[in-house]
Amino acid sequence: MRLIWLLAWRFRSNKRQNGFISFISASSTFGIGLGCFVLILLLSVMNGFEKELKEQLLSIIxxxxxxxxxxxxxxxxxxxxxxxxxxxxxxxxxxxxxxxxxxxxxxxxxxxxxxxxxxxxxxxxxxxxxxxxxxxxxxxxxxxxxxxxxxxxxxxxxxxxxxxxxxxxxxxxxxxxxxxxxxxxxxxxxxxxxxxxxxxxxxxxxxxxxxxxxxxxxxxxxxxxxxxxxxxxxxxxxxxxxxxxxxxxxxxxxxDGNLYQDIQLVRAVVYIALSLVIAVACFNIVSSLVMAVNEKQSEIAMLKSIGADNSLIILVFMMQGTFNGIIGTLCGVVLGVMFSIYLADISLFIEGLFGIQFLSGDVYFIDFLPSKLEWHDVYLTASIAIGLSILATIYPAIKASRINPAKVLGH
Structure with a gap:
């Protein structure tokens, strides 16, 4: 396993790697991080609305x-x-x-x-x-x-x-x-x-x-x-x-159930839409890994010629692609958690800076932007992102394992 980690990191951090492949790889990491960040933040807002609905409106009616x-x-x-x-x-x-x-x-x-x-x-x-x-x-x-x-x-x-x-x-x-x-x-x-x-x-x-x-x-x-x-x-x-x-x-x-039903509907739509955003970002992992496999054919051939079996090659490239998913997920989760915890203060600062009001107390039952972080939402979001990242690496990794070393080294 140590060898797999070493090879995966070496392939990923190779300075001679094609610039376009690096850009696609970075965009996949950014896309996964952005999807995780927005998903956690919006789910926290929905949880906040549900909490305020229960504690304020439902404490009166x-x-x-x-x-x-x-x-x-x-x-x-x-x-x-x-x-x-x-x-x-x-x-x-x-x-x-x-x-x-x-x-x-x-x-x-x-x-x-x-x-x-x-x-x-x-x-x-x-x-x-x-x-x-x-x-x-x-x-x-x-x-x-x-x-x-x-x-x-x-x-x-x-x-x-x-x-x-x-x-x-x-x-x-x-x-x-x-x-x-x-x-x-x-x-x-x-x-x-x-x-x-x-x-x-x-x-x-x-x-x-x-x-x-x-x-x-x-x-x-x-x-x-x-x-x-x-x-x-x-x-x-x-x-x-x-x-x-x-x-x-x-x-x-x-x-008064329409408000609660709207919250649940928005929650479902947010889950589906941002999970698809993460899935689209994971397609970039497929693209970057396919191009990386084509670029690293000679290195793959040499590894196989000195005894590396197909399972090792598959795990190396799966690990290389998973790095992008893990890094993007960690960045997105950390930012999402921080913004969710301090969202009320951040929204008040923006309202004071630009002289605007996100929610009017004359229309809504609250006059501030609520947020309530639920850790099971964080775990679920991270699991979805990492799971989709791993799935995205399977095809390129299998393609890498099917390279014929004799054909590649012969050229």
Whole structure:
């Protein structure tokens, strides 16, 4: 094996080697390194988006909702909540009443998705963490208070302490719309929910929302959160079929799952596209080795004439080509890992230098470029690159082993 390494390195570093062969060899190394670098970096960005999706957006929106099929709501919702809390994968449960209406301030109007919550249940949820202690206390003390997203406040030129009118549509017994009911609510807090949620989300007291919506049982439905939001689809069905009241089942993958699906789609596309980039770079290994074999015919012939067998010649040229793959992979992996770890700082520096912003907090649920390095992605990328490099050396190495020393030395 030591002889194989020595011959492979000698053939690769020969200063008399054709300049064009050296260029092709260097380009293959560069291509493999670039493919590994970009693949690791983009996969880290996708992992970062998935992490922020779970920790930010999915910490605010409910993972599952069970809405009564009847207008009067869920009768024994307190008993159902007690039963749901006993589920080992459920971390939070609360009743709710949801309505869509129009906010009006002067001559300005804006659509709002308003959710009525019971403060005693919501106190252990996400809402108190988004507002100050005094604002939360004001909300609990005043049944006619409301929290609104900061986008709504900006659109309607509202501030905390102002009063706003909300128009809620009413359904008749034959499910036709009647004149909307008007409520006057006091804004007690501004919410930073992230992205588009800021522009249409509001929270009020469940008792007032139920009264306005003619929900006589007090709660229109029950919503909950799981310890792992990515199991929501299966758990929602499992729990929903076990509830006594008849309910409509919904989970976050239906209402907001498009973002998660986009992340998974981009991840798959990145894997395929950049693996092909690495494969194309490996074709340069084939080209450089074929030309190297043609150039080294006399050296191969002399080796075979002094006793080198075909397996040794094959291993020498496979090792020579694999050098390019290993060097390119190592360079790409090191750069990819470093950039992935410091991507947030690098993006902030570029944003400050050129006065640009990669992600806008008004559109996306985050305003920075996230990154999360997963070592199994690094190992997989390195394995793909080195594996393709080894495969690329097989044909030229076999061709080298088939050289007839008598024919070559005779010329």
């Amino acid at each position: 409910p993972h599952a909702e069970f809405k009564s099929v009847y207008r009067q709501g869920i009768s024994d919702w307190e008993g159902e909540i007690t039963q749901l809390k006993a589920h080992p994968k459920v971390t939070f449960v609360e009743p709710y009443v949801k309505a869509t209406g129009m906010l009006q301030k002067g001559n300005k109007m804006k659509a709002v998705d308003i959710t009525g919550l019971e403060p005693s249940y919501a106190a252990s949820g996400f809402l108190p963490a988004l507002v100050s202690t005094s604002e939360w206390q004001d909300f609990k003390d005043d049944p006619s208070s409301v929290f609104l997203g900061k986008g709504l406040l900006k659109t309607l030129s509202l501030k905390v302490g102002d009063k706003v009118q909300i128009l809620l549509p009413q359904l008749t017994d034959d499910l036709s719309l009647s004149a909307p009911k008007s409520l006057t609510l006091k804004v007690v807090g501004s919410l930073e929910l992230g992205g588009e949620l800021n522009n249409y989300t509001g929270f009020m007291h469940m008792s007032l929302a139920a009264e306005t919506q003619n929900i006589t049982q007090g709660a229109q439905g029950i919503r909950l959160r799981f310890d792992d939001p990515f199991e929501a689809q299966n758990l929602t069905q499992e729990i929903g079929y076990g509830l006594k009241p008849e309910v409509y089942m919904s989970n976050w993958t239906i209402s």
